[in-house]
Amino acid sequence: EAGVTQSPTHLIKTRGQQATLRCSPISGHTSVYWYQQALGLGLQFLLWYDEGEERNRGNFPPRFSGRQFPNYSSELNVNALELEDSALYLCASSSTGLAGVTGQFFGPGTRLTVL
Amino acid sequence: AQSVTQLDSHVSVSEGTPVLLRCNYSSSYSPSLFWYVQHPNKGLQLLLKYTSAATLVKGINGFEAEFKKSETSFHLTKPSAHMSDAAEYFCVVREDTGYSTLTFGKGTMLLVSP
Numbered sequence: 331e332a333g334v335t336q337s338p339t340h341l342i343k344t345r346g347q348q349a350t351l352r353c354s355p356i357s358g359h360t361s362v363y364w365y366q367q368a369l370g371l372g373l374q375f376l377l378w379y380d381e382g383e384e385r386n387r388g389n390f391p392p393r394f395s396g397r398q399f400p401n402y403s404s405e406l407n408v409n410a411l412e413l414e415d416s417a418l419y420l421c422a423s424s425s426t427g428l429a430g431v432t433g434q435f436f437g438p439g440t441r442l443t444v445l
Numbered sequence: 446a447q448s449v450t451q452l453d454s455h456v457s458v459s460e461g462t463p464v465l466l467r468c469n470y471s472s473s474y475s476p477s478l479f480w481y482v483q484h485p486n487k488g489l490q491l492l493l494k495y496t497s498a499a500t501l502v503k504g505i506n507g508f509e510a511e512f513k514k515s516e517t518s519f520h521l522t523k524p525s526a527h528m529s530d531a532a533e534y535f536c537v538v539r540e541d542t543g544y545s546t547l548t549f550g551k552g553t554m555l556l557v558s559p
Contacts, residue, residue: 334488363546363547365549372549372550372551372552373535373549373552374549375546375547375548375549378546386546388546420488420489422489433479433481433491433494434491434547435491436481436488436489436490437488438487438488439488
């Protein structure tokens, strides 16, 4: 069974640009979660999508946004990039409503570097 | 509200000696608790989970954790460390209510020396 996949592996942008990160969940999973892992800040929850809707949002500005497609894959968009957005962005998936029971399954991440 | 505190940012052990990674949590509701491991340049892997069943939870690679409600702790242990255990470990809490999400601790780096 294929795990969670993310693309691209690495992304280099300059300040002010926009970045788009993509995630495909495990087959059968309908919930997708996004996390930011920045140096010294640990893993911080960004967004949670389930059945195409945003269910919860972390403490991030509106320039962090995303969506979930009918096939349950997801996209994270970061507008007006700032240097401090440089981080590893992790995507995770779970079956709907079962994240507390089964846990979330993580992809390998996208390393975003903002110059 | 939920939170989790990993008491050590780094733990160093010798190969073959026991491992103890400490975690305390805070939760207003009945929590689910997890330990994840992250090897260098890899994603996060679920080690084990507690979801209100047995308080002693066994996970992969010989790790186990004990849920102690009175102490609000969920420490991770392994009887004998292996070199391949060197990685960063995250304690995670989730309140079982509504659209609650996972809250991660800041991580403990486990260093294993020969």
